[in-house]
Amino acid sequence: xxxxxxxxxxxxxxxxxxxxxxxxxxxxxxxxxxxxxxxxxxxxxxxxxxxxxxxxxxxxxxxxxxxxxxxxxxxxxxxxxxxxxxxxxxxxxxxxxxxxxxxxxxxxxxxxxxxxxxxxxxxxxxxxxxxxxxxxxxxxxxxxxxxxxxxxxxxxxxxxxxxxxxxxxxxxxxxxxxxxxxxxxxxxxxxxxxxxxxxxxxxxxxxxxxxxxxxxxxxxxxxxxxxxxxxxxxxxxxxxxxxxxxxxxxxx
Amino acid sequence: xxxxxxxxxxxxxxxxxxxxxxxxxxxxxxxxxxxxxxxxxxxxxxxxxxxxxxxxxxxxxxxxxxxxxxxxxxxxxxxxxxxxxxxxxxxxxxxxxxxxxxxxxxxxxxxxxxxxxxxxxxxxxxxxxxxxxxxxxxxxxxxxxxxxxxxxxxxxxxxxxxxxxxxxxxxxxxxxxxxxxxxxxxxxxxxxxxxxxxxxxxxxxxxxxxxxxxxxxxxxxxxxxxxxxxxxxxxxxxxxxxxxxxxxxxxxxxxxxxxxxxxxxxxxxxxxxxxxxxxxxxxxxxxxxxxxxxxxxxxx
Numbered sequence: 001x002x003x004x005x006x007x008x009x010x011x012x013x014x015x016x017x018x019x020x021x022x023x024x025x026x027x028x029x030x031x032x033x034x035x036x037x038x039x040x041x042x043x044x045x046x047x048x049x050x051x052x053x054x055x056x057x058x059x060x061x062x063x064x065x066x067x068x069x070x071x072x073x074x075x076x077x078x079x080x081x082x083x084x085x086x087x088x089x090x091x092x093x094x095x096x097x098x099x100x101x102x103x104x105x106x107x108x109x110x111x112x113x114x115x116x117x118x119x120x121x122x123x124x125x126x127x128x129x130x131x132x133x134x135x136x137x138x139x140x141x142x143x144x145x146x147x148x149x150x151x152x153x154x155x156x157x158x159x160x161x162x163x164x165x166x167x168x169x170x171x172x173x174x175x176x177x178x179x180x181x182x183x184x185x186x187x188x189x190x191x192x193x194x195x196x197x198x199x200x201x202x203x204x205x206x207x208x209x210x211x212x213x214x215x216x217x218x219x220x221x222x223x224x225x226x227x228x229x230x231x232x233x234x235x236x237x238x239x240x241x242x243x244x245x246x247x248x249x250x251x252x
Numbered sequence: 253x254x255x256x257x258x259x260x261x262x263x264x265x266x267x268x269x270x271x272x273x274x275x276x277x278x279x280x281x282x283x284x285x286x287x288x289x290x291x292x293x294x295x296x297x298x299x300x301x302x303x304x305x306x307x308x309x310x311x312x313x314x315x316x317x318x319x320x321x322x323x324x325x326x327x328x329x330x331x332x333x334x335x336x337x338x339x340x341x342x343x344x345x346x347x348x349x350x351x352x353x354x355x356x357x358x359x360x361x362x363x364x365x366x367x368x369x370x371x372x373x374x375x376x377x378x379x380x381x382x383x384x385x386x387x388x389x390x391x392x393x394x395x396x397x398x399x400x401x402x403x404x405x406x407x408x409x410x411x412x413x414x415x416x417x418x419x420x421x422x423x424x425x426x427x428x429x430x431x432x433x434x435x436x437x438x439x440x441x442x443x444x445x446x447x448x449x450x451x452x453x454x455x456x457x458x459x460x461x462x463x464x465x466x467x468x469x470x471x472x473x474x475x476x477x478x479x480x481x482x483x484x485x486x487x488x489x490x491x492x493x494x495x496x497x498x499x500x501x502x503x504x505x506x507x508x509x510x511x512x513x514x515x516x517x518x519x520x521x522x523x524x525x526x527x528x529x530x531x532x533x534x535x536x537x538x539x540x541x542x543x544x545x546x547x548x549x550x551x552x
Contacts (some may be wrong), residue, residue: 055439059364086446096437099460108455109445158441165445 004069004168005030006051006088011065011075013055014045020046022223023065028169033191033200035039035210036230038220045201048171048218051201052088053081059187069168087160092240093174097146097161099129102129102138104156105146109165124164132160152183165169169220171192172202176209188213207247211235219243282334298530301327301523304522312527318491318507320521327524331493333531335337335503338408339483343415348469350416351423351460359431360453371428385498388486390457394486403498407490411503411543414482414526419472430461472548474539478532480505504528 006028013021021043024212028034034045039083046055053074055061067075067211074084086109087207098105100156106125115121128134138149155175170193176184191200191213204210211231218228219242227234227243236243243252265476307327315328354374360486393413400407420434434457442452480503488500489510508525515522 052444054444057440057443082446082448083445090440090444092437092440094437096441098433098456099443108442109447112445112447112451112455160446161441167467238533 002086005032006169006201007121008047008051009066009182010049011047011063013043013050014064015058015179016060016063020223021050024142024223024225026218026225026228028199028201029216030168031197032115032215033195033202033213034226035214035217036057036201036203036220037205037207037210037217037224037246039246040205042220043175043223044218044220048201048203049090050075050171051169052085053079054090057082077118087163087167088169088171089163089165089173091155091158091173091175094178094205095151097149097154097157097160099145099147101143102146102149102157103142105161105191106164108160113165128164129157131163131194132156132205133186133193134160150183152179152186155183155187156180156190159187163194167198168197169201172200174203176203177205184209207235207249219246221246268552289538294526296531297523297526299527301520301527303521305523306518307524307527313531316493320511320515320524321525325520327527328341328530329504329507329531332502332504332507332528333478334493335408335411335487335501336505336532336535337409338378338476338501339415339487339503340473341390342408343419343476344473346412346416347420347423348465351420351427351468351472352465354424355427355431355521356453356457358428358447360529361456369410371425373535374421377417378425382418382479382482385414385418386482389482389486397498401498403496403499404488405498406486406500407494407496407498409497410488411487411501413496414486415476415479417493418479418482422475423472423495424469424473425500427461427465430464430468431457433464434461463546467543467546470539474536474543477535477539478505480509503533508513508532 008024008028010023010025011021012019012023024043024047026034036045036048048056049055050063051067055063056132063075066073069087072079088118098108100108103125104130106185107121110121110124126135126139127139134153137153138157139236146154149157154179159170159175175191176187180185186219188209191202193198195215202210202214214231215230217231217234219226219234219240221239221242227238234243235247238247253388302309311495312327312329313333314330315325316330317328326382348481354370355505356372389410394405396405397403397410398405401409426522438456438460439452443458447455461518462465485504486507489502489506490500491502493508494501511521511525515525
């Protein structure tokens with residue numbers, strides 16, 4: 001399996017005339033977890049959503065700049081957004097399982113990308129659930145509604161669902177902020193596991209979480225990246241006053 | 253602040269509570285009394301056909317011949333029941349796909365244009381008086397059917413077409429609200445897996461909102477079932493089961509409106525019409541129960 005990273009270059013996002021992200025350049029390496037931290041409204045979620053072109057769905061939202069995967073700028077009009085999104089999975093703050101069975105939730109993506117063979121689908125469902133550490137809990141009730149799962153299980157299901165389409169990169173927008181502490185630690189363990197195969201970008205409000213799970217951390221403030229470094233450096237030896245103030249809880 | 257709990261000071265406050273309680277209670281009591289009197293009135297009149305005049309209810313529901321003034325009189329209401337059901341269901345079959353597609357366009361494809369211009373226009377359809385629909389049906393649809401298909405043009409097809417336009421706003425409005433109320437996360441989740449817009453609409457949006465869409469259809473059928481004037485103008489009003497969609501037929505409502513003025517209160521013929529009204533009312537209850545059931549299921 002080839003491991004692929006992602007590079008954003010001078011990426012800006014405007015909602016109408018209002019800039020939300022200002023010329024951000026960041027490099028996300030494969031097999032690494034990168035955390036995006038910063039106070040609410042600093043543009044980190046907007047930036048994340050730009051990476052798999054989810055902002056295309058929002059009227060009045062304009063994304064300029066370049067996003068490079070291998071030798072392709074995916075932020076160009078000629079990009080096939082549908083197949084791009086297969087390569088870049090996404091997980092949201094609130095678990096959003098489809099109103100279908102557990103099996104159908106996972107099989108949803110692969111099925112519409114052309115896998116019709118029942119055996120192949122079964123295999124994908126099992127592998128994805130195993131990777132998301134949900135197999136043991138759900139293997140006997142794959143045909144039950146996904147909505148009957150707990151919040152934490154639903155979130156792992158959503159992660160399994162995005163793994164099922166074999167992405168290279170997984171974007172996570174505060175994946176644990178709606179969950180209880182036990183579920184949160186399960187998600188964090190999962191992220192550490194997934195790191196072996198994927199490039200993961202995670203937005204989080206929880207500073208400890210960023211410190212625990214990420215290799216590198218970018219600190220966002222008012223649409224700009226203030227500081228981007230190894231997580232260890234950011235938390236122990238920040239170079240800028242704003243970063244230091246934020247991580248010590250003086251604002252935000 | 254002990255004095256603020258003083259009974260003397262709190263009194264106007266309590267009086268206000270009581271006045272409000274009594275006024276709302278009176279209103280709801282009036283409503284309930286009205287509803288129960290209507291139900292009682294229709295039921296007692298409608299049932300007297302069976303108890304006082306000894307007409308067999310099975311005969312009424314399954315008989316094919318309707319001649320209450322005849323010698324001997326026949327009370328077969330099946331042609332009317334058939335007419336009512338066939339026109340309303342056919343109308344829903346025509347209106348439902350149109351309404352769904354219109355609401356998908358308004359919510360998913362072109363929300364700005366749809367919400368601002370299309371929705372008010374469709375809601376306007378609901379405000380047009382039914383006599384206008386009937387008149388248009390009589391002067392446009394009926395002649396058209398007469399030219400194209402064998403027969404007089406009047407009949408179930410014309411009735412269903414007129415009704416379908418009348419119930420289109422109901423179905424479209426409910427479908428639009430249901431689609432708009434769908435959590436944004438579900439659609440994003442589907443897009444993020446690399447689904448196209450059509451896959452998302454077809455596989456996520458429609459299945460998830462299905463109970464609400466069904467509610468719209470049932471309410472549409474209920475409205476079509478109860479509509480009298482417009483149908484009566486285009487259906488022909490012959491009291492038998494037609495052999496084609498373009499042959500004169502009748503519905504429960506058209507039978508009642510046509511004969512009500514010509515029968516004496518308390519006569520057998522009059523009571524028979526009340527029985528038809530009773531069937532209509534009971535069917536409406538059934539529709540309401542179906543809607544309740546569907547609404548319970550749509551709260552996921």
